[in-house]
Amino acid sequence: MSLRISDEVDAALHAGNAVVALESTIIAHGLPWPQNLEVADELEQAVREQGAVPATIAILDGTVHVGLSVREREQIAARDDVVKASLRDLPMVVAKRMNAATTVASTAHFARLAGISVFATGGIGGVHRGASENFDESADLQALGSIPVVVVCAGVKSILDVGATLERLETYSVPVLVFGSDRFPGFYLRDSGFAAPWRVDTQQEVVAAARAQARLDLPQATLVAQPLPANEQMDPGVHDRLLKESLAAAAEQGITGKDLTPFMLEWFHSRSDGASVRINRRLAVRNAELAARIAAAM
Ligand code: PSU
Ligand code: MN
Numbered sequence: 001m002s003l004r005i006s007d008e009v010d011a012a013l014h015a016g017n018a019v020v021a022l023e024s025t026i027i028a029h030g031l032p033w034p035q036n037l038e039v040a041d042e043l044e045q046a047v048r049e050q051g052a053v054p055a056t057i058a059i060l061d062g063t064v065h066v067g068l069s070v071r072e073r074e075q076i077a078a079r080d081d082v083v084k085a086s087l088r089d090l091p092m093v094v095a096k097r098m099n100a101a102t103t104v105a106s107t108a109h110f111a112r113l114a115g116i117s118v119f120a121t122g123g124i125g126g127v128h129r130g131a132s133e134n135f136d137e138s139a140d141l142q143a144l145g146s147i148p149v150v151v152v153c154a155g156v157k158s159i160l161d162v163g164a165t166l167e168r169l170e171t172y173s174v175p176v177l178v179f180g181s182d183r184f185p186g187f188y189l190r191d192s193g194f195a196a197p198w199r200v201d202t203q204q205e206v207v208a209a210a211r212a213q214a215r216l217d218l219p220q221a222t223l224v225a226q227p228l229p230a231n232e233q234m235d236p237g238v239h240d241r242l243l244k245e246s247l248a249a250a251a252e253q254g255i256t257g258k259d260l261t262p263f264m265l266e267w268f269h270s271r272s273d274g275a276s277v278r279i280n281r282r283l284a285v286r287n288a289e290l291a292a293r294i295a296a297a298m
Helices: 007-015 035-049 070-078 087-095 104-114 139-144 162-171 203-215 236-253 257-271 275-297
Strands: 003-005 019-022 053-060 063-066 082-085 099-102 118-120 150-153 176-179 183-186 189-195 198-200 222-225
Touching (some): 007 019, 019 104, 019 275, 035 053, 035 070, 053 087, 070 099, 087 139, 099 104, 104 139, 104 150, 118 275, 176 203, 198 203, 203 222
Antiparallel strands (some): 053 063, 183 189
């Protein structure tokens, strides 16, 4: 497989310096233009400030790029022909020389191929509501069950079935470590309503768990979920109203499959008076910082 690894990322990997992979679906499909480009830049900056090298991953003209230039980040943020590529989309995207943003599943795959062991995102995909009938479960889950990288996230959004997602993570034997809390975070909200499977309070604990996992010859990712501080989360009342409205609208408009997450995100972004974009941005930056500290501790 030919990956185009940027000179900076390649040099850092060869020198054994800390590198953090960043996904691109959050940029192309998770946030509105032009804030998405600002966030893409901010995430890289956050990684650098902690002494690590950022490697944003995306596909341009069918070539997988690990580490994007400023111009390449801009393409992913601004163009309207950037498709969302999870693992099963990769063969066609590459064969047809398309532009694509990578999900958690495909970013983890390429991070692994490039030799990057830590990766930061906003929220992972999970089990959708109604999955017992519509079978809609993100490929992120199975990918986490089979790709050994440390993934730092803010939990999963309440637009998903959080309980079922945690059950699936258990089925796939993915260690779920919550950073600094006994409660599993719900992205916009500090507490998803579910207990943390495991709690850690330092990056050293994360590194020790990831090392033990490798020594035990277990192939899964290590999922680190970091909640927002209480004073930075979304107002729970606003959150619950938007959630109800967006679920009803998606059902009414027949939005399903890979379009559902972007639809729900857009609903929150355009109706929360800026709060959802601000909070999404903040948690993604915090995750990039924590990922960089974990990479440095490794
Ligand atoms: N959750 C978010 N924001 C996102 C995503 C998930 O809060 O942008 C993106 C991630 O890239 C994730 C993908 O990997 O959506 C999952 O999509 P699907 O459910 O179609 O697998
Ligand atoms: Mn899906």
